[in-house]
Amino acid sequence: MAIQHYGNRVILAYMTDVSTDPAVMTPLTARVGFLISQLGFYASERFAQRLTPLGLAPRHFGLLTHLSLHDGQAQQRLADAMGIHRNAMVGIIDELEERGLVRRQRHPDDRRAHAVHLTDHAHDLLTEAQRVADEHDNDLIAALDEQQREQLIELLQTLAMHTDLPAGVHPT
Amino acid sequence: MAIQHYGNRVILAYMTDVSTDPAVMTPLTARVGFLISQLGFYASERFAQRLTPLGLAPRHFGLLTHLSLHDGQAQQRLADAMGIHRNAMVGIIDELEERGLVRRQRHPDDRRAHAVHLTDHAHDLLTEAQRVADEHDNDLIAALDEQQREQLIELLQTLAMHTDLPAGVHPT
DNA sequence: TATTGTTATACTCTATAACTATA
């Protein structure tokens, strides 16, 4: 079992075949599941902080980004795309509408449905939010060199592919 | 801007220098922050499901693991170690005590404090929980070969080192 | 009869304050 040194931390190297000694506890910092979860919650929280000055939460960013590619969709379709219930989508659209970022218009094919459209203001704000997201991404991987960054994004995409999660959908 | 193919997905390669065209939205699946957050929430949720049959939640696993290395600590110190408020620690200890996994004993140095000790049952259950965590880790990285697994764990540890999070502490 | 959007409600989680007993 290899010992690795990372700055002032000493951790056990990751092992796929597990120690048979029950007394040896794998430290959380050597567990890939823990590391991903820890970093994921941190990244999510940090991103939320960064978006706050724009009056947005991560879910708003996700929906606005989706709408920029699929404008005029019904709320039910948007809910499906984001992996949430349509009831929850009502509130998100409400918030965006209050901020003047989307408009509910009549759907051309179905009078029950609302066609959700981005406003010009939303396009402007989204450009700014993209910059914030770029900064966020760059800060996250600031410690990595160019080759490591490419490795990381490829590894994460491979992992994401092999979960049963739809692409681009965030749990909860 | 390179196009990458992953199974039935086509994504834009990650770029550190951002497109200056505001109309070009970086897809979420090409954002390292989104990928980490998505995988983190998924991993956390999945781990919680795996622990359910043992009657444990991830926070219980974290605390039991910590106690296996630092038995007999006061609740305040445990709360500090896990990065939560002492008020929240009361509930977690309550749950573990109900399940017969820890005992609150009198602290040798401070009569205000409780020394929290693992029971024999906890040691047995922790062995089982470690196996569950090992399975969880292995499933997460099942799509990677041996070299990629080593790369991933090293990259994640490097990222974790450069956040302001204490080692082994999970946000919220 | 099924579906879209909406509202109301209940349930869980979390954060804060306040109390007691000790230091």
Added chain:
DNA sequence: TATAGTTATAGAGTATAACAATA
């Protein structure tokens, strides 16, 4: 006066059910 543990409460967030309009 400060700290350890506890309890109570309020707030946010989430999930579910039920309703009106339309398909």
